[in-house]
Amino acid sequence: MIAIKNGTVVTGGESVRANIYFEGGKICAVTPKDLPAEKTVDAENLFVAPGFIDIHTHGAGGSDFLDGTANAFLTAARVHAEHGATSIVPTLTSVSTEKIEAAMAVFDEAKIQNQNGANLLGLHLEGPHFAASQKGAQEERFIKPFDKNEYEAILTGSDGRILRWSAAPELPGAKAFAARLKDFNILPCTGHSDADCNCALKAFGWGFRHVTHLYSCMSSVHRTNGYRHGGIVEAAFLNDFMTVELIADGAHLPPELLKLVYKIKGPEKIALITDSMRGAGMPEGKSVLGCITDGLPVIVEDGVAKLPDRTAFAGSVATCDRLVKTMVQLAEIPLSKAVQMASQTPADILSLAGKGQIKEGFDADIVIFDKDIHIMKTIVGGKVVYG
Structure with a gap:
């Protein structure tokens, strides 16, 4: 012992x-x-x-989970472990069905070989069924409506590898999609969406019980013909049972928003995530979001990844220790609550027994x-x- x-x-x-x-x-x-x-x-x-349990990460250490190799998974898992993560959920941006299937095959190989990194719990598919208007750094060429034949093929071959799937619930077919995810014990998540408040609340009943990176790439209060309407952010605040995740890197959200979300939702409903791309744990400079061979060129500077024209962020380069530090030092939240949001709450959101x-x-x-x-x-x- x-x-x-x-x-x-x-x-x-x-x-x-x-x-x-x-x-x-x-x-x-x-x-x-x-x-x-x-x-x-x-x-x-x-x-x-x-x-720490990171339920939304695209990579680290110069590797992305779309690179198509077991070594990419192993490298990212090792780097995240060096920063306190003991479990991670590798996340895939919007790509072709073929690349999703290839990543699932490589995931099995990496899981067997993983000896010195964070646990590889299962995959998170971030897309491709998104609102193009909220694509963020996602590549628009891959964003598409729900296609039952395509997602059924992925689900049939998933064999328990997928834990969560982010999509826009306002798209036609979202209710049927969520029902199929539940059949496979996959958590439907609201993300990269222009849904209004009522739609987001209705989608909660379909199973969209978690919000992907709150405030980032989603609707908030807006005006149409002079009338104000709530968005996904307001739905998350209104529904006490809806869980959310925050990119607490100190760049994506300012301290006042971190404090606001904490005040409204509490540590039991907030998961801290890195949303890290391959630049996490690497020097700043030019990088690539997604597959190294045909991904999206980005630049890492000021502690965050940006599109080359600097019009939007392109994922973070945070690690879990930075998330906790941000919540404690910038958002002035007690250490015990910050740790809870980096460990217990993510485990509860994904029903991870014993973690x-x-x-x-x-x-x-x-x-x-x-x-x-x-x-x-x-x-x-x-x-x-x-x-």
Whole structure:
């Protein structure tokens, strides 16, 4: 049995002094008692938290999950682990069905080979059924209406690999699409959409219970012929049960909006995400969003990825430690609540059993960091993968 002793355990939105004991990849005890252990990690003056869970990332370390190789998955998983993530949901931008199917095949290979990175939980398809007016950095040539034959082919071949799928619920066929996702235990998410408030609330009943990167590439309050109408943002605020995710990199959303969302939704309904592209963990400069061979050219500067003409962001270069730091230092949110939004809430949104908390019987996915949220050690399934 391995012990982590003398640290401040941050879990479940609270902080307590306790020792953690784990064996066989599972947490055996969380207690102030001093129990015998074969190996001890001293966490004096450090914080011990559940490993961060990033449910929306496109890559890191110079690799994108659309590159078509297992090594791309492994590289990104390793870099994210170095920054405190113990589980990630690889995300694919809008691409052809063939590239989605290729990524699913490579995902299996990478999952088997993954020994030194964050868990590869399953895929997130971000598109291609979006509103072109809210495409953001998505490539318009791939954006299309719902095509039942196409998405049925993907679902039939998914074999449990897909955890979530983001789409615009105002498009014809969205209700039937959501129903099919539920048949495969896939979470329908509202994203890159121009739906008005009423449509978004109606779609919640169809299964669109989560909002992809709130405020980014979606409708908000607007005027038509002088009359104001709410959008997806207002629907998320009105519906207490709707969950949201925030790109808390300090660039996509200013502190006042981070504070506002936290005040309205609370930590139980907010997941912190990186939405990182391949530039995460890399020097700034020219880069590519999507597949390295035919993706979208972008430039990384000022701590964020931008389109070359700088008219819009093109994903972030954040890592999970930066998300937590942003919420604590810029949004002035308690550390315990920021950690909750980076671990327990993402696990709850995707119904990940045994993850997101430091609790007896849960997976030994643990991160240790200092007061400045510098990652000292990352443990995945009881194995140290960093530090």
